[in-house]
Amino acid sequence: MQYWLIKSEPxxxxxxxxxxxxxxxxxxxxxxxxxxxxxxxxxVGDQVFFYHSSCAAPGIVGICEVASEPYPDPTAxxxxxxxxxxxxxxxxxxxxxxxxxxVKKLEQVISLAELKTMPELAExxxxxxxxxLSIMPVEKSEWEFIxxxxx
DNA sequence: GCCAACGTTGGC
DNA sequence: GCCAACGTTGGC
Numbered sequence: 001m002q003y004w005l006i007k008s009e010p011x012x013x014x015x016x017x018x019x020x021x022x023x024x025x026x027x028x029x030x031x032x033x034x035x036x037x038x039x040x041x042x043x044v045g046d047q048v049f050f051y052h053s054s055c056a057a058p059g060i061v062g063i064c065e066v067a068s069e070p071y072p073d074p075t076a077x078x079x080x081x082x083x084x085x086x087x088x089x090x091x092x093x094x095x096x097x098x099x100x101x102x103v104k105k106l107e108q109v110i111s112l113a114e115l116k117t118m119p120e121l122a123e124x125x126x127x128x129x130x131x132x133l134s135i136m137p138v139e140k141s142e143w144e145f146i147x148x149x150x151x
Numbered sequence: 152g153c154c155a156a157c158g159t160t161g162g163c
Numbered sequence: 164g165c166c167a168a169c170g171t172t173g174g175c
Binding site: 058 | 171172173174
């Protein structure tokens with residue numbers, strides 16, 4: 001089993017939205033690296049940190065898990081959708097996603113500012129300068145350390 | 152709103 | 164294949 005972190009802007013889709021939906025196709029990803037993680041490496045049951053970005057208090061707010069095999073992102077084929085990509089052919093889909101299933105909200109949010117102060121997380125991908133990936137792997141040691149903080 | 156970092160596009 | 168221009172991300 002592997003560990004991951006996914007970012008979402010809470011104004012667009014928050015951990016509460018995921019809780020309400022229970023299972024949500026993680027659509028709209030239009031970055032090859034992020035897509036490749038979903039397509040090639042995610043397995044059903046992998047554990048995932050849910051991170052709020054571009055907001056007043058960015059940080060890890062909850063946990064979800066991979067809940068499907070990879071499959072084509074339907075929003076890429078829909079001209080009405082925000083994430084429509086005319087270059088994605090249904091016969092040869094360019095964008096691939098998995099479903100995410102709500103697991104729990106953390107009892108206390110672990111803020112980005114707090115994460116940055118932890119020497120144990122100095123190598124964490126999320127904290128690297130210039131990082132913009134919206135889906136990234138998390139090391140087991142990092143996962144366990146953060147779960148320790150979360151209590 | 153600003154700006155640094157990064158990914159993508161497109162001309163050549 | 165190079166690289167400048169442009170658009171996006173995301174913290175502050």
